[in-house]
Amino acid sequence: MTQKITYKISCLPKYSEVEICSGLLQNISQYLNSMNCTFAIITDERIETLYGKTVHQLLIASSLEAHLFSFPCGEQNKTRFTKELIENKLFEKKLGRDTCVIALGGGVVTDIAGFVAATYCRGIDLIMIPTTLLCMVDACIGGKTGVNVAYGKNMLGCVYQPRKILIDPSVLNSLPSKEIANGVVEMIKHGLVANSTFFEYLERYADQILSLEPEVLKKVIFDSCRIKKEIIEEDANDKGMRNLLNFGHTVGHALESLTNYKISHGEAVAIGLLVESYLSVQLGMLNSNSLDRIKKILAQYHLPLSLPSKYPVTDLLHAMSSDKKSLKGQIRFVLIDEVGSSLKYNSSFCTPVENSLIIKALEWMNNDLCCC
Numbered sequence: 001m002t003q004k005i006t007y008k009i010s011c012l013p014k015y016s017e018v019e020i021c022s023g024l025l026q027n028i029s030q031y032l033n034s035m036n037c038t039f040a041i042i043t044d045e046r047i048e049t050l051y052g053k054t055v056h057q058l059l060i061a062s063s064l065e066a067h068l069f070s071f072p073c074g075e076q077n078k079t080r081f082t083k084e085l086i087e088n089k090l091f092e093k094k095l096g097r098d099t100c101v102i103a104l105g106g107g108v109v110t111d112i113a114g115f116v117a118a119t120y121c122r123g124i125d126l127i128m129i130p131t132t133l134l135c136m137v138d139a140c141i142g143g144k145t146g147v148n149v150a151y152g153k154n155m156l157g158c159v160y161q162p163r164k165i166l167i168d169p170s171v172l173n174s175l176p177s178k179e180i181a182n183g184v185v186e187m188i189k190h191g192l193v194a195n196s197t198f199f200e201y202l203e204r205y206a207d208q209i210l211s212l213e214p215e216v217l218k219k220v221i222f223d224s225c226r227i228k229k230e231i232i233e234e235d236a237n238d239k240g241m242r243n244l245l246n247f248g249h250t251v252g253h254a255l256e257s258l259t260n261y262k263i264s265h266g267e268a269v270a271i272g273l274l275v276e277s278y279l280s281v282q283l284g285m286l287n288s289n290s291l292d293r294i295k296k297i298l299a300q301y302h303l304p305l306s307l308p309s310k311y312p313v314t315d316l317l318h319a320m321s322s323d324k325k326s327l328k329g330q331i332r333f334v335l336i337d338e339v340g341s342s343l344k345y346n347s348s349f350c351t352p353v354e355n356s357l358i359i360k361a362l363e364w365m366n367n368d369l370c371c372c
């Protein structure tokens with residue numbers, strides 16, 4: 001059965017429709033044949049082989065006009081250069097305003113293809129078909145698109161709503177377990193900051209989720225999308241509540257940057273969730289039983305509860321000071337006061353924390369989570 005969510009970001013004119021159905025990709029034409037346009041399927045080279053060519057053939061077989069474009073896999077290709085190459089290929093095919101981009105892939109593809117759709121001929125239709133768990137539960141919801149530049153990650157881009165987001169959980173069967181873990185961490189985060197019932201479900205059904213049991217998987221993807229949708233609907237202009245989605249990321253991003261991205265995003269954010277929960281305990285906001293629950297759920301999903309080495313606290317502080325939530329040099333954190341509830345500070349969900357307490361939390365991380 002197809003499950004549907006419809007949402008609108010209030011500053012944007014369009015509604016986004018999210019549809020989730022196992023096996024959807026095999027029937028892709030029926031989701032698209034009411035659209036009178038030419039489809040430009042944009043994907044990466046791995047997904048081109050796994051699913052892109054089939055999707056292309058299915059559209060052609062249904063007498064839909066479609067072209068397939070691909071670029072090399074990986075974050076290092078989420079650049080202006082790749083965007084320009086794709087745009088040039090669209091121009092060479094003489095595609096005009098009646099083109100609809102189908103972004104088929106993980107977050108790298110949906111970010112870059114979404115940005116292409118937003119600017120090509122001043123904006124053309126966009127459909128996202130996410131193929132990683134992280135993209136299904138996070139990257140494809142909210143309309144953020146963009147590329148990385150030498151000055152930072154996602155520093156060029158815009159918010160552009162896809163018309164549809166079509167999710168087929170069965171494609172996750174080909175996704176490596178490390179990539180599944182990246183998505184699970186974001187789902188755990190959604191439960192921690194906004195929904196204790198969802199967190200409890202993730203605790204109870206870890207085995208089924210890890211073994212990609214279809215009905216359970218569909219439910220958690222649907223619920224996770226709904227939680228993110230509710231957060232962004234509350235904060236269309238990205239001024240307050242959206243910060244919740246950054247829980248665990250202040251420390252997580254610092255670890256990614258210090259290890260030169262040798263720690264994956266999921267692993268870094270998993271550690272970040274722990275350290276920022278520890279900070280919440282230190283500030284007297286969260287009880288230590290909740291911290292134990294967080295450790296336990298990360299272990300259930302085989303997420304790391306250890307670090308490969310210790311990291312100098314001053315370097316971590318320096319990396320965190322350039323976090324987007326920092327204000328006038330002061331590092332600010334999303335904190336939780338119980339599982340499923342975040343701490344409101346003034347009108348936002350960013351609490352400034354004294355350096356001495358941050359240092360204590362980072363020392364806890366280095367001493368308690370370090371396995372060397």
Ligand SMILES: NC(=O)c1ccc[n+]([C@@H]2O[C@H](COP(=O)([O-])OP(=O)(O)OC[C@H]3O[C@@H](n4cnc5c(N)ncnc54)[C@H](O)[C@@H]3O)[C@@H](O)[C@H]2O)c1
Pocket residue numbers: 044046047050073074075078105106107108109111131132134135138139140141142143144145154171172173174175176179182
């Ligand atoms: N726009 C947003 O709101 C938002 C939110 C979170 C993350 N992001 C962005 O998302 C990106 C990370 O996305 P990601 O984790 O999906 O990484 P990704 O797109 O690089 O995909 C990871 C790898 O998995 C492969 N892959 C994808 N689907 C597969 C499948 N079904 N089977 C086998 N292999 C598959 C890809 O080819 C790639 O090699 C980052 O660039 C991040 O900035 C954006």
